[in-house]
Amino acid sequence: MxxxxxxxxxxxxxxxxxxxxxxxxxxxxxxxxxxxxxxxxxxxxxxxxxxxxxxxxxxxxxxxxKGGEAPRNFAVKGAILVLVGSALFGVLVRQAGLVAAIIVLVMLGGLANAKFRVGPYLLLAVGMAIFCVLVFVKGLGLPMPMVGPWLGA
CATH class of the missing domain: 1.10.287 (Helix Hairpins)
Known part of the structure; x- marks a missing residue:
């Protein structure tokens, strides 16, 4: 059929x-x-x-x-890592600060990739943290701590 x-x-x-x-x-x-x-x-x-x-x-x-292939399998590990990273971001953004929350989110999301390497993902995480601080905290003035009470701020 x-x-x-x-x-x-x-x-x-x-x-x-x-x-x-x-x-x-x-x-x-x-x-x-x-x-x-x-x-x-x-x-x-x-x-x-x-x-x-x-x-x-x-x-x-x-x-x-457009033609294409059928999905072969579902990446359970990757889905769980992305969901856990998103949930942790919600907790960490207030308690550890935006910088730590972004770094944890990017690194956990990176672990979902089979070709994960710490160096490039850590560089990406730091860059994303700097970008988010500049845009959301400095540029838009959102009341988000860059470093939260868990990390001594």
Whole structure:
């Protein structure tokens, strides 16, 4: 039996993007949107969720046009490392600070890669930490500690 889905990987990636994008938009409905100049708590998740859903639709449509192979297996180790890294980021950002939280997040995410090497990922983690401090703490003035109470600040 012929399937109209020519690229199953692209198809399932699109389904996942659409699901999480629409979930973010739905959850954001309970908060005030604000404006582009004075963003409310719903602004960021709604805009980001909408963009994610649009990317999902594009991916889904590409799966019908462009051929590709079926997914072979699911990387359980990688998924767990990324989820644990995201959860740890949420805990560490307030207690250890933004710099430590970013470094832990990037290093755990890097461990999900089969070709992980400490040097390049540590360099990336430090660069991301510097970038996030400059953008979010210095540029946008978000009240995030760069170094938290667990690390003596």
């Amino acid at each position: 012929a399937s109209f889905i020519r690229n199953p990987k692209e198809f399932w990636a699109g389904v996942i993007f659409i699901f999480f994008g629409l979930a973010a938009v739905y959850i954001g409905q309970d908060y005030s949107m604000g404006t582009a100049g004075r963003m409310g708590p719903a602004y960021f998740p709604t805009i980001l969720g909408g963009l994610l859903a649009v990317i999902g639709v594009i991916s889904l449509l590409r799966s019908l046009i």
